[in-house]
Amino acid sequence: MATSAASTATATPATATTASPAPALRPLPVRPRRVLIGTDTYPPDVNGAAYFTHRLATGLAARGNEVHVICASDGGPARTEHADGVTVHRLRSAPLLVHPTMRISLPTRLDRLLDAIAPDVVHVQGHFVVGRAAIAAARRGGVPVVATNHFMPDNLFQFAHIPGPLRERAGALAWRDFNRVFSRADRITTPTPIAAGLLDRKGFASPVEPISCGIDLARFHPRAEPRRWAREAFGLPDRDTVLFVGRLDEEKRLDELIRAMPYVLNGNDAQLALVGTGGQRETLERLARRIGVGDHVSFLGFVPDGMLPQAYAAADVFAMPGVAELQSIATLEAMATGLPVVAADAMALPHLVRPGENGWLFAPGDVRELGRHLTALLGSPGQRTVMGAASRAIALTHDHRTSLARFEEIYREVAR
Numbered sequence: 154m155a156t157s158a159a160s161t162a163t164a165t166p167a168t169a170t171t172a173s174p175a176p177a178l179r180p181l182p183v184r185p186r187r188v189l190i191g192t193d194t195y196p197p198d199v200n201g202a203a204y205f206t207h208r209l210a211t212g213l214a215a216r217g218n219e220v221h222v223i224c225a226s227d228g229g230p231a232r233t234e235h236a237d238g239v240t241v242h243r244l245r246s247a248p249l250l251v252h253p254t255m256r257i258s259l260p261t262r263l264d265r266l267l268d269a270i271a272p273d274v275v276h277v278q279g280h281f282v283v284g285r286a287a288i289a290a291a292r293r294g295g296v297p298v299v300a301t302n303h304f305m306p307d308n309l310f311q312f313a314h315i316p317g318p319l320r321e322r323a324g325a326l327a328w329r330d331f332n333r334v335f336s337r338a339d340r341i342t343t344p345t346p347i348a349a350g351l352l353d354r355k356g357f358a359s360p361v362e363p364i365s366c367g368i369d370l371a372r373f374h375p376r377a378e379p380r381r382w383a384r385e386a387f388g389l390p391d392r393d394t395v396l397f398v399g400r401l402d403e404e405k406r407l408d409e410l411i412r413a414m415p416y417v418l419n420g421n422d423a424q425l426a427l428v429g430t431g432g433q434r435e436t437l438e439r440l441a442r443r444i445g446v447g448d449h450v451s452f453l454g455f456v457p458d459g460m461l462p463q464a465y466a467a468a469d470v471f472a473m474p475g476v477a478e479l480q481s482i483a484t485l486e487a488m489a490t491g492l493p494v495v496a497a498d499a500m501a502l503p504h505l506v507r508p509g510e511n512g513w514l515f516a517p518g519d520v521r522e523l524g525r526h527l528t529a530l531l532g533s534p535g536q537r538t539v540m541g542a543a544s545r546a547i548a549l550t551h552d553h554r555t556s557l558a559r560f561e562e563i564y565r566e567v568a569r
Contacts, residue, residue, distance in 0.1 A: 184219075185217055185218055185219045186218045186219065186273050186274070186561070186564060187218070187219040187220075187221070187270070187271065187272045187273045187274075188213055188218050188219070188220050188221070188272060188273065188274055188276060188564065189221045189222075189223065189267070189270055189272035189274070189275045189276070189287070189296075190206060190209065190210055190220065190221070190222045190223070190275075190276050190277075190278065191222075191223045191224075191263075191275060191276070191277040191278065191283045191284055191286070191287030191288075192206045192222065192223070192224050192277070192278040192279060192283060192284070193224065193225060193257070193258065193278075193279050193281045193282055193283045193284065194206070194224070194225075194278075194279075195207060195222060195224035195225075195241070197227055198227075199400065199429070199430060199455065200400060201303065201366075201399075201480075201481070201482050201483075202278060202279065202303040204482060205278075205303070205366045205482065206222070206278050208366075208367075208369075208553060209276075209557070209560070210222050210237075210239045211237040211238060211239055212553060212554075212557045213557060213560070213561070214237065214238035214239050215238060216557060216561070218561070220238070220239045220240070221239070221240045221241075221242060221270050221272065222239055222240070222241045222242065223242045223244065223263065223266065223283055223287060224241065224242075224243060224244070224258065224283060225243065225244055225246035225257060225258035225282075225283070226243035226244060226245060226246045226258070227243070227246075230245060231243060231244055231245045242266060242270075244258040244283070245258065246258045257282055258282050258283055262286065262289070262290060263286045263287055263289075263290040264290045264293060264294065266290075267287075267290045267291065267294055267296065268294065272296055273296070273297075273564070273568055274296065274297050274298070274299060274564045274567060274568055275287050275288070275290075275291040275296050275297070275298045275299070276298075276299040276300075276301065276560070276564075277298065277299075277300045277301070277338070278301050278303060279302070279303060279304060280300075280302075280304065280330065280331050280334035280335055284300070284334065285334045288300070288334060288337050288338060289337075292337055297339045297340075297564075297567035297568050298337065298338040298339050298340075298567075299338065299339065299340045299341075299342065299560070299563055299564065299567060300335050300338035300340070300341050300342070301341075301342045301343065301344075301364075302331070302335065302341065302342075302343045302348070302352065302361075302479075303343075303344070303479060304327075304331060305477040305479060305500075328355040328356065328357075329356075331355075331357070332355070332356060332357050332358070335357065335359070336357075336358065336359060338359075339567045340362070340563050340566070340567050341357075341359055341360070341361045341362070342361065342362045342363070342364045342560075342563070343361055343362075343363060343364075343479065344363065344364065344365055344366050344479050344480035344501070345363050345365070345479060345480050345501040345504050346363045346504065347479075347500060347501045347503075347504050348363065348479040348480070348500075348501055349361040349362070349363045351500075362563075364556055364559050364560065365480065365550075365551045365555075365556050366480050366482050366485075366551075366553070366556065367551050367552060367553030367554070367555065367556035367557070368482060368485045368486050368489055368548065368551055368552075368553055369553055370489055370548065370549065370552050370553075372462055373461075373462055373465065373486045373489035373490050373548075374462075374489060374490065374491070374545075375490060375491035375541070375545060376462070376466045376490070378466070380394070380466065380467055380468075380469070383463050383464070383466040383467035384467045386460075386463055386467070387426070387451075387453055387456075387463075387464065387467060388451075389424065389426060389451055389467060390424060392422050392423060392424050393421055393422065393423040393424070393469050393470075393531045394423065394424050394425075394426055394467055394468045394469050394470075395410075395417070395423060395424070395425045395426070395468065395469070395470050395471075395472050395527055395531070396425075396426050396428065396464065396465065396467065396468035396470070396471050396472070396487070396492075397410060397425070397426070397427050397428065397429075397471070397472050397473065397474075397483075398428040398429060398456075398461070398464065398465075398471075398483040398486070398487070399428075399429050399473075399475070399483050400429050400430070400431040401427065401429050401430060401431030401432070401433045401434045401437060401452075402431040402432055402433055403432075403433060404475055404476065404477045405431075405433075405474065405475040406474040406475055406476060406497065406517065407427065407433060407437055407474065408433075408436075408437065408440055409474045409517075409518065409520050409523060410425065410472055410474050410523070411425065411437060411440050411441050411444070411446065411450060412440070412444065412520040413520045413521075413523040413524035413527060414441075414444075414446040414449060414450065414524070415444060415445070415446060415524070416520070416521060416524025416525065416527075416528060417524050417527045417528050417531065418446065418449060419528070420528050420532060421528060421531045421532060423449065423527075423531050424449045424450070424451060425446075425449060425450045425451070425472075426451045426453055426464075426467065426468065427450070427451065427452050427453060428453045428454075428456045428461075428464050429453075429454075429455070429456075430454055430455050434452060437450075437452070438450075438452060461486065462490065465486060465487050465490035465492060466490065468487070468492055469492070469530070469531060469537060470492060470493055470494070470495060470527060470530045470531060470537065471483075471484065471487035471488075471492040471493070471494045471495075472494070472495045472496070472523075472527065473494065473495075473496040473497065473502060474496070474497050474517070474523065475497060475499075475502075476497050476499040476500060476517050477499075477500060478499070478500050478501050478502055479500065479501050480501050480504075480505075481496075481501065481502060481505065484496065484502065484505055484506075485505065485548055485551055486548075487544070488505065488511065488544035488545065488547055488548040489544075489545060489548035489549075489551075490545075491541040491542065491544060491545045492541055492544060493511060493512045493530055493536075493537050493540035493541050493544060494506050494511060494512035494513075494544060495512055495513050495514075495515065495523065495526045495527055495530065496512065496513075496514055496515075497514070497515060497516075497517045498514035498515060498516055498517065499517050502514070505547065507543070507547070510540065510543050511540045511541075511543035511544040511547060512526075512530075512540055512544065513526040513529075513530075
């Protein structure tokens with residue numbers, strides 16, 4: 154990612170804000186840097202923020218840092234575990250009633266845990282329960298704070314079932330709460346320049362640095378073996394394949410992708426493969442059957458991380474109809490694998506998809522346009538090859554090692 158906009162963009166200009174005073178920062182000792190990551194979502198949760206945070210933690214540990222993660226437990230009681238070089242402190246939690254799988258942790262003050270870990274820097278991944286508690290404890294203890302935003306109100310509204318007319322007001326309140334919590338951090342980052350601009354437009358006063366989530370380019374790359382081999386591993390017929398990877402939830406707009414399939418099938422013997430789990434699966438299955446494309450839509454469910462490269466290798470085109478993507482790690486992985494992309498013209502996706510170069514953008518909700526772009530790509534192997542190579546070239550600017558190195562630089566800077 155050495156040449157990416159995400160790593161070289163200038164921080165968004167902003168007006169200074171007044172944060173609550175904190176004790177003087179402690180100097181770094183002569184030993185491996187000790188990083189405490191605070192997050193409300195972490196594996197086994199399946200979402201982009203959890204995936205990124207796990208890669209951040211394990212990547213920093215592999216580079217010689219001592220890494221601790223504070224997150225919700227996945228079963229109730231608090232416990233500490235060690236995995237992949239990372240110490241994970243799971244807080245007592247309870248089910249989140251508005252979400253089918255996520256849990257909410259129950260920290261009050263994290264001062265005792267922070268004192269026991271004695272981190273050199275705290276890096277939070279959100280402003281919810283764990284993030285705000287970690288920031289508050291760090292401020293009281295004189296520990297510098299880095300904060301990365303993965304938040305969009307749309308990520309919440311689909312689960313909270315807030316009526317449409319109230320969403321604008323609820324969104325304004327959510328952004329106000331975000332601004333209040335994150336304004337206490339020493340440094341703020343977000344995955345893309347578009348996401349940084351969004352924070353500026355929502356009234357966030359502090360400078361924001363875009364840093365790509367990054368991907369493992371050694372794992373995700375074009376493969377030489379025939380696609381039919383990869384399809385066989387997932388029980389897919391050997392036909393042209395459109396792939397989606399992600400949560401099967403409302404914000405991903407997968408109903409639009411399924412509704413586009415009749416247009417695609419009008420000129421191609423093709424199929425849609427959906428990788429992931431989520432609350433919308435049964436609804437989407439019923440939709441596919443109702444409009445007569447059920448035999449051409451496969452729900453592959455959860456695919457282990459180790460098999461994701463093979464899932465991308467089974468596809469000819471990647472589709473991302475979501476409208477609340479602050480970056481979209483899945484889209485980046487597909488691009489690194491050498492796939493052309495058809496994506497919604499929304500949020501950060503235009504940062505990745507360059508129309509006519511590595512894929513096409515469609516207006517959210519326009520299933521005819523979505524179907525037209527998919528049909529054109531499936532009918533032109535030569536164009537897919539050219540656009541797939543362009544996708545790979547763009548993805549090369551998002552090497553996760555570059556992102557890790559930049560975060561380490563920030564940790565050094567805020568601890569001085």
